[in-house]
Amino acid sequence: MNLQSSDFELFGLPARFAQERAEIDQRWKDLQRETHPDRFAAQGAAAQRLAMQWSVRINEAYQRLKDPIKRAAYLCELRGAPVNAENNTAMPAAFLMQQMAWREALDDAGSVAELGGLEQQIMASRASALQACATLLDDQGDAQGAVQQVRALMFIQRFNHDLQTRQERLETAQRGQ
Amino acid sequence: MALLQISEPGESPNPHQRRIAVGIDLGTTHSLVACVRHGVAECLPDAQGAVILPSVVRYLADGGRKIGAEAQVALALDPENTIASVKRFMGRSLSDVAGADKLPYRFADHPGMLGLHTAQGEKSPVEVSADILATLRYRAEDTMGDDLFGAVITVPAYFDDAQRQATKDAAQLAGLNVLRLIHEPTAAAIAYGLDNGSEGVYAIYDLGGGTFDISILRLTRGVFEVVATGGDSALGGDDYDQALADWVMAHAGRTVSSPADKAALKQAARRCKEALSATDSVAFQAQLTGSELVFDVTISDFEAATQALTARTLTAVRQALRDAQLTVQEVQGVVMVGGSTRMPQVQRAVGSYFGRAPLNNLNPDEVVALGAALQANQLAGNNAGGDLLLLDVIPLSLGLETMGGLVERIVPRNETIPTAKAQDFTTYQDGQTALALHVVQGERDLVADCRSLARFELRGIPPMAAGAARIRVTFTVDADGLLSVSALEQGSGVEAHIDVKPSYGLADDQIARMLQDSFTTAEADMQARALVEARVDADRMLLATHSALSADGDLLAVDERDAVDALMAALRTISTCDEAAQIEAATQALAKGTEAFAALRMNRGILKALAGKNIAAV
Numbered sequence: 001m002n003l004q005s006s007d008f009e010l011f012g013l014p015a016r017f018a019q020e021r022a023e024i025d026q027r028w029k030d031l032q033r034e035t036h037p038d039r040f041a042a043q044g045a046a047a048q049r050l051a052m053q054w055s056v057r058i059n060e061a062y063q064r065l066k067d068p069i070k071r072a073a074y075l076c077e078l079r080g081a082p083v084n085a086e087n088n089t090a091m092p093a094a095f096l097m098q099q100m101a102w103r104e105a106l107d108d109a110g111s112v113a114e115l116g117g118l119e120q121q122i123m124a125s126r127a128s129a130l131q132a133c134a135t136l137l138d139d140q141g142d143a144q145g146a147v148q149q150v151r152a153l154m155f156i157q158r159f160n161h162d163l164q165t166r167q168e169r170l171e172t173a174q175r176g177q
Numbered sequence: 178m179a180l181l182q183i184s185e186p187g188e189s190p191n192p193h194q195r196r197i198a199v200g201i202d203l204g205t206t207h208s209l210v211a212c213v214r215h216g217v218a219e220c221l222p223d224a225q226g227a228v229i230l231p232s233v234v235r236y237l238a239d240g241g242r243k244i245g246a247e248a249q250v251a252l253a254l255d256p257e258n259t260i261a262s263v264k265r266f267m268g269r270s271l272s273d274v275a276g277a278d279k280l281p282y283r284f285a286d287h288p289g290m291l292g293l294h295t296a297q298g299e300k301s302p303v304e305v306s307a308d309i310l311a312t313l314r315y316r317a318e319d320t321m322g323d324d325l326f327g328a329v330i331t332v333p334a335y336f337d338d339a340q341r342q343a344t345k346d347a348a349q350l351a352g353l354n355v356l357r358l359i360h361e362p363t364a365a366a367i368a369y370g371l372d373n374g375s376e377g378v379y380a381i382y383d384l385g386g387g388t389f390d391i392s393i394l395r396l397t398r399g400v401f402e403v404v405a406t407g408g409d410s411a412l413g414g415d416d417y418d419q420a421l422a423d424w425v426m427a428h429a430g431r432t433v434s435s436p437a438d439k440a441a442l443k444q445a446a447r448r449c450k451e452a453l454s455a456t457d458s459v460a461f462q463a464q465l466t467g468s469e470l471v472f473d474v475t476i477s478d479f480e481a482a483t484q485a486l487t488a489r490t491l492t493a494v495r496q497a498l499r500d501a502q503l504t505v506q507e508v509q510g511v512v513m514v515g516g517s518t519r520m521p522q523v524q525r526a527v528g529s530y531f532g533r534a535p536l537n538n539l540n541p542d543e544v545v546a547l548g549a550a551l552q553a554n555q556l557a558g559n560n561a562g563g564d565l566l567l568l569d570v571i572p573l574s575l576g577l578e579t580m581g582g583l584v585e586r587i588v589p590r591n592e593t594i595p596t597a598k599a600q601d602f603t604t605y606q607d608g609q610t611a612l613a614l615h616v617v618q619g620e621r622d623l624v625a626d627c628r629s630l631a632r633f634e635l636r637g638i639p640p641m642a643a644g645a646a647r648i649r650v651t652f653t654v655d656a657d658g659l660l661s662v663s664a665l666e667q668g669s670g671v672e673a674h675i676d677v678k679p680s681y682g683l684a685d686d687q688i689a690r691m692l693q694d695s696f697t698t699a700e701a702d703m704q705a706r707a708l709v710e711a712r713v714d715a716d717r718m719l720l721a722t723h724s725a726l727s728a729d730g731d732l733l734a735v736d737e738r739d740a741v742d743a744l745m746a747a748l749r750t751i752s753t754c755d756e757a758a759q760i761e762a763a764t765q766a767l768a769k770g771t772e773a774f775a776a777l778r779m780n781r782g783i784l785k786a787l788a789g790k791n792i793a794a795v
Binding site for chain 1: 326357555557595720772779780
């Protein structure tokens, strides 16, 4: 085990997409118990530095493992198919059409209830894209195919963020009345 | 019957079985020090039996100073030289302080942190805070009859990097070894969690004199995981006083203009507020110029007058729950911290929002110091089998300025610390050989709306076409929540690094100057103190190595073990000499000589954490 070990090795988990969140959380806490700088507070600066390196590395791995989208992207990269989200935004036409329809629905929605309906659609798309990631990565060994799903999930995530912001604004306005 | 311990032949027994470590709540209106004694955390009283030290320092023209209650009585008498609520000025420039013109102080405006002109010359808020901390340090040393091993100092969760660094500098100036800065609400949770053995999600609602913090924590088997934190660093009991005074004036049809009348009103409002915690109706009485103002106020009047303030706290609570991705129903308990939570309308509003009665069985003034003491005891290694682990978060996002005055967020708020995040940037123009980096903190998209933390430059980049350089900028936030930033041009290896400190805080040489100026530090004292500190450090290093060897000595080969033993023996001999520098060098040698051993131990710890789990997972 060293700082260059993969997130999965570090957490003692099989390198696959399907994971139990509770298991990841538990291992994160077990590992922090051993490495957190607080455990070495009375042991001088050198021990603090070392603990800090490990603790940071474990937090980094935790952030990636616990988030299904980051986890999928990380697996794609480990398997030689990096997502390169910033350089490559080409998506199938059907998906882009869908995005535009959602954007319009978001702009037109005037109530929290209408947004709720849209949110359900988004969540359903998200769930099916995650399911596709699981199948492609864990069963079919198709990292290239999974990259496409990860990109779609990133779009969905950004859209969902905008939707939440809108929802908060509407809720605040309703409370104010 | 307790069994007596006998050490291995040839090994010295631990010189100190217990290290004295204290928790300090350095508050806006008052400060406290607490320590674990006989397994129980308690606040330490002064010679008069008072545990609360008013956070007030008075500087006298003859060079003397009064701290605490003795200074507080002079607030009206000698306002310019009597500094109260100095916490509001920590890590702040004059333009940051709202209503500075209404305060009686003579401020000195500096780009980083403001200063205060007093009868003893200009004082930095760091120095004023250090006087308060030193008073608490002496109190603890007198009570415990020994030097302090270290201290945990609490800061509001919503303190930014500048405010944290200023607090740490103040502690250093007061001669305290800071084991850790921890968040006030987290400290309160520790005090409650250990008393009640609680598990699950808890909200800590902390309304103090000048700040509001909300933290959402998840407690599982001794792990205190902060899931989200939020708040308002300019909302507290003082605002409730002001709102009440304004309401009374509006309903009595009166206005005031003189500073004296304004102060009298504020005092009256405070008395009225405190009385309304116990009764439903009270007469608001203020002696104003010309006549006395008397006006009956009921608790529901007070509630109506301050409704907007309470609502603001609940907005922050809502945001924190959203950040934590939790619903109100998932919160199993709400802990109330801070004197301002004594107001019945606050208790009621919080109770009704969460749908459960808040926990308030610990003294809200003491609970933060008590929690800090428990953590200090743990960090000092006194609670050997202790399984308390604190996983806290950074409260505000950290980022860099990019083209057009926009913020590129590098570390998002609520990330567990310690953390490090890297992002790649590139050059804007052909042949560009330097890159100016501007580090900011805050949630807004425009640099102008965020707090500027530091500016630094990466120079010596080889000339390339625009966009060809790959500059990796890494933000590292340590367990105290303090930031350092480094930049590396990947192709050429050109590097720049900054501990985000000198641009607003105090550089080390400034600290050194203050130490020189300080009343305890005549030349001879400085040397004596350096020697004592070198010996304490040597002791600490010897103890740490000793316990590491007894736990994991088997990791070392015979010759490696001999080398460590030799370094220990050398340090033991040298630490009896009178040369601080020699002792420091020997301590350094031991630290250096045990680095590889420390790495081996860390690996063993990690394997232990994973032991027995891999089989189940495969």
